[in-house]
Amino acid sequence: xxxxxxxxxxxxxxxxxxxxxxxxxxxxxxxxxxxxxxxxxxxxxxxxxxxxxxxxxxxxxxxxxxxxxxxxxxxxxxxxxxxxxxxxxxxxxxxxxxxxxxxxxxxxxxxxxxxxxxxxxxxxxxxxxxxxxxxxxxxxxxxxxxxxxxxxxxxxxxxxxxxxxxxxxxxxxxxxxxxxxxxxxxxxxxxxxxxxxxxxxxxxxxxxxxxxxxxxxxxxxxxxxxxxxxxxxxxxxxxxxxxxxxxxxxxxxxxxxxxxxxxxxxxxxxxxxxxxxxxxxxxxxxxxxxxxxxxxxxxxxxxxxxxxxxxxxxxxxxxxxxxxxxxxxxxxxxxxxxxxxxxxxxxxxxxxxxxxxxxxxxxxxxxxxxxxxxxxxxxxxxxxxxxxxxxxxxxxxxx
Amino acid sequence: xxxxxxxxxxxxxxxxxxxxxxxxxxxxxxxxxxxxxxxxxxxxxxxxxxxxxxxxxxxxxxxxxxxxxxxxxxxxxxxxxxxxxxxxxxxxxxxxxxxxxxxxxxxxxxxxxxxxxxxxxxxxxxxxxxxxxxxxxxxxxxxxxxxxxxxxxxxxxxxxxxxxxxxxxxxxxxxxxxxxxxxxxxxxxxxxxxxxxxxxxxxxxxxxxxxxxxxxxxxxxxxxxxxxxxxxxxxxxxxxxxxxxxxxxxxxxxxxxxxxxxxxxxxxxxxxxxxxxxxxxxxxxxxxxxxxxxxxx
Numbered sequence: 001x002x003x004x005x006x007x008x009x010x011x012x013x014x015x016x017x018x019x020x021x022x023x024x025x026x027x028x029x030x031x032x033x034x035x036x037x038x039x040x041x042x043x044x045x046x047x048x049x050x051x052x053x054x055x056x057x058x059x060x061x062x063x064x065x066x067x068x069x070x071x072x073x074x075x076x077x078x079x080x081x082x083x084x085x086x087x088x089x090x091x092x093x094x095x096x097x098x099x100x101x102x103x104x105x106x107x108x109x110x111x112x113x114x115x116x117x118x119x120x121x122x123x124x125x126x127x128x129x130x131x132x133x134x135x136x137x138x139x140x141x142x143x144x145x146x147x148x149x150x151x152x153x154x155x156x157x158x159x160x161x162x163x164x165x166x167x168x169x170x171x172x173x174x175x176x177x178x179x180x181x182x183x184x185x186x187x188x189x190x191x192x193x194x195x196x197x198x199x200x201x202x203x204x205x206x207x208x209x210x211x212x213x214x215x216x217x218x219x220x221x222x223x224x225x226x227x228x229x230x231x232x233x234x235x236x237x238x239x240x241x242x243x244x245x246x247x248x249x250x251x252x253x254x255x256x257x258x259x260x261x262x263x264x265x266x267x268x269x270x271x272x273x274x275x276x277x278x279x280x281x282x283x284x285x286x287x288x289x290x291x292x293x294x295x296x297x298x299x300x301x302x303x304x305x306x307x308x309x310x311x312x313x314x315x316x317x318x319x320x321x322x323x324x325x326x327x328x329x330x331x332x333x334x335x336x337x338x339x340x341x342x343x344x345x346x347x348x349x350x351x352x353x354x355x356x357x358x359x360x361x362x363x364x365x366x367x368x369x370x371x372x373x374x375x376x377x378x379x380x381x382x383x384x385x386x387x388x389x390x391x392x393x394x395x396x397x398x399x
Numbered sequence: 400x401x402x403x404x405x406x407x408x409x410x411x412x413x414x415x416x417x418x419x420x421x422x423x424x425x426x427x428x429x430x431x432x433x434x435x436x437x438x439x440x441x442x443x444x445x446x447x448x449x450x451x452x453x454x455x456x457x458x459x460x461x462x463x464x465x466x467x468x469x470x471x472x473x474x475x476x477x478x479x480x481x482x483x484x485x486x487x488x489x490x491x492x493x494x495x496x497x498x499x500x501x502x503x504x505x506x507x508x509x510x511x512x513x514x515x516x517x518x519x520x521x522x523x524x525x526x527x528x529x530x531x532x533x534x535x536x537x538x539x540x541x542x543x544x545x546x547x548x549x550x551x552x553x554x555x556x557x558x559x560x561x562x563x564x565x566x567x568x569x570x571x572x573x574x575x576x577x578x579x580x581x582x583x584x585x586x587x588x589x590x591x592x593x594x595x596x597x598x599x600x601x602x603x604x605x606x607x608x609x610x611x612x613x614x615x616x617x618x619x620x621x622x623x624x625x626x627x628x629x630x631x632x633x634x635x636x637x638x639x640x641x642x643x644x645x646x647x648x649x650x651x652x653x654x655x656x657x658x659x660x661x662x663x664x665x666x667x668x669x670x671x672x673x674x675x676x677x678x679x680x681x682x683x684x685x686x687x688x689x690x691x692x693x694x695x696x
Binding site for chain 2: 051052053055092193220221222223226227228229230231232234235238251254255258262263264279282283284285286
């Protein structure tokens with residue numbers, strides 16, 4: 001029996017080792033045609049958070065991109081008949097995985113452009129590879145200003161673009177909306193100290209809110225993934241805030257909203273695009289808790305724009321669910337890239353980069369987009385309010 | 400003052416959950432001097448079993464508690480039999496390392512099987528209404544869930560005290576904990592007694608896991624790590640190996656932690672809690688209730 005036990009133990013150890021390795025990184029391929037582009041195909045890399053904490057961002061964006069490419073291929077492709085071949089990799093929301101996925105797509109799959117990732121941290125990691133190999137990268141939703149401009153040297157990163165507005169813009173618009181439309185005078189801010197996105201929004205919002213005549217009565221920081229917000233919220237309640245600004249991602253936001261409402265805090269809560277997730281109501285402990293909350297976002301599904309509505313319909317038909325802002329931005333990203341390839345007249349990465357940099361009045365579904373000298377788009381910011389769990393367009397502010 | 404009492408309410412709920420987890424740590428330590436690092440992950444398994452019971456079997460939360468306790472107890476016993484029992488006569492370091500391995504196995508296995516998605520228990524499992532409390536003329540807010548957590552914890556502790564002090568199995572546990580060899584000579588089945596200890600501790604962990612899932616409105620495969628470590632700290636604060644120590648330690652840590660976040664900063668909470676662990680180990684390694692040797696289990 002002794003040897004059987006030993007073997008069983010060894011097998012267990014091996015199994016555990018395998019589980020550890022498996023847990024570290026998973027890669028998925030969304031296309032069966034991989035490898036070097038043929039004469040009639042153009043390879044595009046799609047590098048996304050398809051698992052992990054922000055999996056819904058990446059999945060929605062990727063699905064919309066694949067939908068756009070499918071439409072484009074059906075209409076005859078690009079550059080007079082070339083088909084687009086998307087190669088999808090999952091980076092699990094980890095910076096190092098995003099970087100190695102980008103390298104793999106460029107060196108092994110010879111992609112001419114990279115789309116994604118969804119979040120700023122992962123995009124910056126992937127962008128180092130794009131810059132190294134001189135291949136343009138477009139993030140649909142990386143909102144940190146540092147993504148396109150190096151914060152130290154203030155130099156624009158040549159190969160990095162985005163189709164969403166940047167964080168300071170949404171914080172400025174948020175503060176303006178809080179003071180003018182909600183009439184807030186005393187704001188509390190709850191932000192994640194371990195997240196650049198959250199910290200950036202916190203800084204700009206505070207500045208703007210004070211400039212607009214408000215007062216910040218409580219500032220509470222937490223670490224992303226924290227579970228217990230009751231102590232901090234108890235303090236916020238005591239400070240008598242008439243608005244709580246929560247610039248964080250939906251996982252944390254859900255917990256904060258849920259616990260705030262449980263503590264009897266009924267004041268409006270305002271956030272940013274990180275709130276946008278179909279899971280928000282579930283995490284917030286029910287749709288009712290989300291009433292009287294607002295967030296700045298890239299688009300609203302209820303916007304009557306006919307092209308947007310056509311996209312919403314096509315997305316729902318294909319994937320059987322509502323598209324969110326990440327999906328809409330992903331769709332714009334795919335079309336913006338194809339527009340640039342057409343204008344460049346070639347699938348050469350350098351030519352595509354130049355065409356992207358000179359984009360003017362591109363007619364996207366989220367807004368008209370002009371790429372400025374910092375590779376940021378000039379476009380509309382939508383303010384969404386949650387009504388019984390449904391995202392409703394409150395107003396649009398151009399910035 | 401209202402803020403202070405409100406923070407005490409917040410701390411009591413959290414402390415109850417820590418105490419429930421700490422009980423499992425301390426019982427296992429008491430009986431085989433093993434720090435079962437997989438304990439927090441058994442808690443996670445318990446939370447998931449309950450999730451599947453309410454979502455797929457569509458049973459109510461009380462059935463979820465019962466089935467999850469049984470399931471987790473089985474899991475605890477299997478882990479003990481497979482991973483710890485063969486090492487019973489090895490050096491003390493060997494089972495400790497195995498426990499860490501088992502913990503990583505459950506976490507990563509959980510990620511593999513359950514995915515990284517965060518899930519929430521369906522709404523309406525328990526009525527979670529706000530209770531306006533008035534204490535010394537101060538108006539406070541508690542929820543029915545917070546009261547339920549406290550009540551369940553106290554009931555569980557009474558049950559445990561009963562089992563340990565007034566049943567034959569409890570007497571056997573105390574005997575094995577006091578001297579395993581002598582207990583064996585007296586005809587006590589030491590292996591079964593150790594398994595029973597794991598079963599009890601794991602069932603408590605399951606309850607803690609479900610309460611944590613309800614309290615934070617989310618469960619995920621790595622949910623056991625932090626509360627597991629915190630409960631370990633709680634067990635050490637109270638005096639590891641002592642059942643009343645785990646209770647006192649759990650409540651003390653929950654309230655202490657809430658006060659640190661409430662009056663200082665949420666970012667300092669974890670560093671200070673683990674600093675406290677180091678301080679206790681340096682100054683009073685036996686824990687707050689450390690001298691009391693008679694209740695060792």
